Amino acid sequence: MERLEAHMSRRGFLGATGALGGALALAACGGKSKPGGGGDTGAGAGGTSYNGPAxxxxxxxxxxxxxxxxxxxxxxxxxxxxxxxxxxxxxxxxxxxxxxxxxxxxxxxxxxxxxxxxxxxxxxxxxxxxxxxxxxxxxxxxxxxxxxxxxxxxxxxxxxxxxxxxDVHDLGLYVNQDLLHKAGVSSIPTDENSYMDALDKLKSKGIQGCWVSPFQFTGAFMFESLLWQYGGDLLNKDNTKATWDSEAGVKALTWMVDLVKKGYSPQNVGQDADYIALKNSKNAFNWQGIWQVDDARAQKAKIVNAPLPKIGTQGGVWGNxxxxxxxxxxxxxxxxxxxxxxxxxxxxxxxxxxxxxxxxxxxxxxxxxxxxxxxxxxxxxxxxxxxxxxFPPAVAGFGDVTQKLYDAFQSAILMKTSPEQALKTSAKQATSILAANKKKYG
The missing domain is CATH 3.40.190.10 (Periplasmic binding protein-like II)
Structure with a gap:
């Protein structure tokens, strides 16, 4: 591991000069302070140096x-x-x-x-x-x-x-290349046509190539990416109305539900089962977060990463x-x-x-x-x-809003509710929450 230098440029990577120091013990050290403290003022507010006492x-x-x-x-x-x-x-x-x-x-x-x-x-x-x-x-x-x-x-x-x-941590495409080779898929898909062609070839070999998770991690993030790719958005411009029930949203969710209906994905995929199946060479493509990169690289199966395919008309990727x-x-x-x-x-x-x-x-x-x-x-x-x-919009209490989306998304993927009805009902509920949160938070 490379050693850190205290005043290294933001744009410079560091030379290898030995290992970093040992880990710190975790300790609660917050000092008491009187109410009203804090804020963008005080000594050394900018923070480019520190010359005070210990x-x-x-x-x-x-x-x-x-x-x-x-x-x-x-x-x-x-x-x-x-x-x-x-x-x-x-x-x-x-x-x-x-x-x-x-x-x-x-x-x-x-x-x-x-x-x-x-x-x-x-x-x-x-x-x-x-x-x-x-x-x-x-x-x-x-x-x-x-x-x-x-x-x-x-x-x-x-x-x-x-x-x-x-940092940025975003969604990417995880690819089991052993399965692609088995199915005769020569390259990683980049758009809807090449993606569906690969899924058809995998299916002909008895492989369900794109397991659709009904959970927030990471099925709902896949839906949000598709929503943006089809030109939609979660909220309107002034963040007063949920808009994921738009035509773009219905297209995105219908596309995912169809993967299940047409046998490219099993039904009722469990939490994280999509990623586990990828590692066990039962799933070829997984729309997954960057946080699984190190684990994927350590697997026996050859798993590589690629940008998400553009299923819609433009780029769109969930990130935080x-x-x-x-x-x-x-x-x-x-x-x-x-x-x-x-x-x-x-x-x-x-x-x-x-x-x-x-x-x-x-x-x-x-x-x-x-x-x-x-x-x-x-x-x-x-x-x-x-x-x-x-990134998620700058809205206070947004977690309460998106929970309605995640619940509706799950219901549609499990085929309990149609994509259109699930999105319409949840968007109406979310819009009410936005109005209530506006009064609550200001």
Whole structure:
């Protein structure tokens, strides 16, 4: 593993100079602070350096998997390079994280710095759990040209930036090449015609080539990708109405249901059974998240990655992003506030190293660099899709809205409800929730 240097350029990959330091013990270190603290002010607000006295920072996140182990190593290296700022990392399951964080902030015991997904930011911002951090983006000289539009606009809620992006994690096509070879499929499909042709050849060999999951992970993400590919969207422009029941939505969901009806997929696919079948050479194509890359590479079966095929008329890929945020009242100490900003600066400066945890770097230059495309070539298909990635809209309480979609999607895939009726009913319910949440969150 490559060693991290504290002041490496955001666009430079790092030379190999030995292993990173050992993992940190997890410890809760949030200092008490009086209500009303936090915000985009204070000493060293930009965070390009830290020259204050020694401080200890609490860093909370939900990285419970391999990315958490990687983050611990990066934090350990930061601590070694910056003895005046010692970061203690607490890791929680995401569900627990969002129970603990608001309560900790309200009591004045919140962490000094945190990470969350883009779709969690609006709700936490509306509830004043996190604070705007526009000055960090300005000091780091973020420019719109450095990012794909979805990445640039991500982390912004009601005109203020609350998140600093460090990665993109999106959906991609996982391909069991052993099965393609068995069926005489010479190349990975890129559009509807080649995809269906491959499925027909696989079916002629007794292989159900595209198992359709009725669950959010990752069947519903497949539907959302298809919705965008057919030219639709989840909500209207002002985020007041659910629009997934459009003609595009019906086309997308009908296409998926037909895969089941026509025998390209078994019925009643269990949670994660689509991916397990891929590994066991029973499923040839899996629309799956980047988080399975390392596991797929370790399998006996030859599994490779490719961009999602364009089934519709345009590109469309479900995606999300981890973003650094500053909790309100994380510290009433100006020195700790400045140190937290510096830690964000340091981590994002080493965004290229973070990509080794199976993430696409947030910045376009890093995605296109030869070090990334060669050194981490297995992630290249996911990076190629970034211009087509759609992030969840910046709507507070959006999880309540999408749950209606996920329930309806499952009902249609299990053929309990027609695609048109499932989408129509759920969109009407979701629109009511949007209106209620508007009053609730403002």
């Amino acid at each position: 401080v200890t920072l609490a860093f909370w996140n939900g990285w419970t998997g391999a990315d958490g182990d990687f983050a611990k190593k990066m934090v350990a290296q930061f601590n070694k390079a910056n003895p005046k700022v010692q970061v203690h990392m607490n890791v929680y399951q995401w569900a627990d994280f969002f129970q603990k964080l608001p309560a900790a902030v309200q009591s004045g015991n919140g962490p000094d710095v945190s990470v969350m997904h883009i779709d969690d930011i609006p709700t936490q911002a509306a509830q004043q759990v996190i604070v705007p951090i526009d000055s960090i983006a300005k000091t780091l000289k973020f420019q719109e040209s450095q990012f794909a539009p979805a990445v640039w606009n991500g982390g912004v809620y009601q005109g203020k930036r609350y998140g600093i992006p460090i 992003s981890h973003q650094f945020v500053l909790p309100k009242n994380g510290s009433s100490d100006a020195n700790k506030a400045a140190a937290a900003r510096y830690f964000i600066h340091w981590f994002t400066s080493n965004e290229a190293e973070w990509a080794k945890s199976a993430k696409v770097p947030a910045e376009t230059d890093l995605q296109k660099s030869s070090a990334f495309t060669s050194g981490l070539s297995y992630l290249k298909p996911f990076a190629e899709e970034v211009p087509d990635v759609h």
